[in-house]
């Protein structure tokens with residue numbers, strides 16, 4: 001079998017890439033090992049840049065119709081009281097509306113719904129979109145992709161092979177790249193439960209030693225993420241579900257009914273955060289996107305966004321090569337040039353966000369409270385944080401920023417103008433730098 005671009009893995013990254021390429025007349029073959037939907041929890045938060053990309057793929061309206069808008073993140077510090085409402089001691093609200101873009105919110109969408117929408121869009125370009133479910137990519141043989149569907153082995157020949165297989169990636173192995181991994185002192189329990197209809201804001205509820213993240217989904221559900229010490233899941237399970245009921249109820253009383261919908265520990269998934277980042281995104285005519293290339297700590301909700309953003313840049317590049325009659329492999333370095341530093345930047349932001357909740361001490365909580373309050377009081381810090389996590393731009397934190405956050409310097413009273421902020425939004429030339437090259441001069 002022959003195709004222009006072979007994509008191993010039909011997750012959000014692989015599908016977004018396939019839709020973009022098929023829509024531009026580049027033939028893609030996606031092989032996905034799963035024959036049906038997965039029930040595993042995965043990322044659900046779509047950041048503003050991802051919404052902008054889904055808009056260019058003409059699937060934004062449908063995605064919005066299936067999502068719950070998050071326009072604000074609330075950080076609530078509380079003191080837990082046994083069998084009673086917690087004492088609220090600090091509330092900080094960070095707003096997506098501080099980002100100077102029409103994509104001024106994020107969206108919670110069930111992971112499999114996002115994949116369904118992308119897959120259906122791909123199928124609309126039937127001539128260029130070949131999706132093979134229940135087909136496992138095994139590795140390369142004689143320069144071709146070797147895949148297994150049921151018991152039959154096939155070889156697929158392509159101009160470019162993209163590894164979008166997620167964390168365990170045969171393409172990454174074939175590329176022989178170096179991977180730097182980092183582990184954490186905490187794990188998460190994650191489970192979706194019912195929520196009251198007026199529970200609509202994204203919320204992080206914390207004590208000195210506890211963290212409960214709450215992200216409303218459509219259909220009056222809420223994705224919950226509860227931090228535990230690494231290696232303690234077994235002990236927590238032994239305490240029984242009432243332990244979880246009590247912890248949730250005392251941290252967020254509005255969910256005390258919803259949490260009781262959990263009737264079996266099987267509904268609760270253990271999430272072990274770790275990060276890695278490959279040293280190279282391409283070799284010859286092989287490239288990696290999404291979790292095959294990097295995994296971020298989930299605290300900043302970036303995992304699936306980075307995958308879709310990788311797909312956007314690589315897809316644009318490969319489509320441009322086709323349109324210009326340029327060999328694909330010759331220009332793959334542009335993909336790495338654009339994406340690697342941005343991913344490194346967000347890996348770092350996610351890591352710092354994780355550290356903020358990693359130390360279970362009162363003195364650490366005091367530092368965190370001050371820093372959060374400063375992020376709200378100082379508009380430049382607020383704008384930088386929201387712009388950076390949105391993926392729409394990059395505005396580095398400076399030493400002065402950190403001194404303000406650490407209360408060494410006073411907060412600035414000046415508001416950041418949209419004009420100033422726009423200097424830090426990614427321009428088309430920054431997203432797709434090869435477009436300025438002229439044919440024959442590359």
Ligand SMILES: Cc1cc2nc3c(=O)[nH]c(=O)nc-3n(C[C@H](O)[C@H](O)[C@H](O)COP(=O)(O)OP(=O)(O)OC[C@H]3O[C@@H](n4cnc5c(N)ncnc54)[C@H](O)[C@@H]3O)c2cc1C
Nearest residue numbers: 009011012013033042043137165166290291301303304307
């Ligand atoms: C338990 C868990 C919880 C997470 N929670 C969050 C979160 O809250 N927020 C967030 O933003 N991110 C979260 N993530 C990360 C997020 O899901 C990923 O970053 C995102 O899905 C990456 O997309 P991807 O397309 O690169 O890989 P994946 O979504 O992993 O997709 C890879 C696809 O490739 C298929 N595949 C794998 N190997 C092969 C093969 N050999 N042949 C054929 N097909 C293959 C897989 O079946 C899968 O469908 C979580 C991840 C996990 C594992």
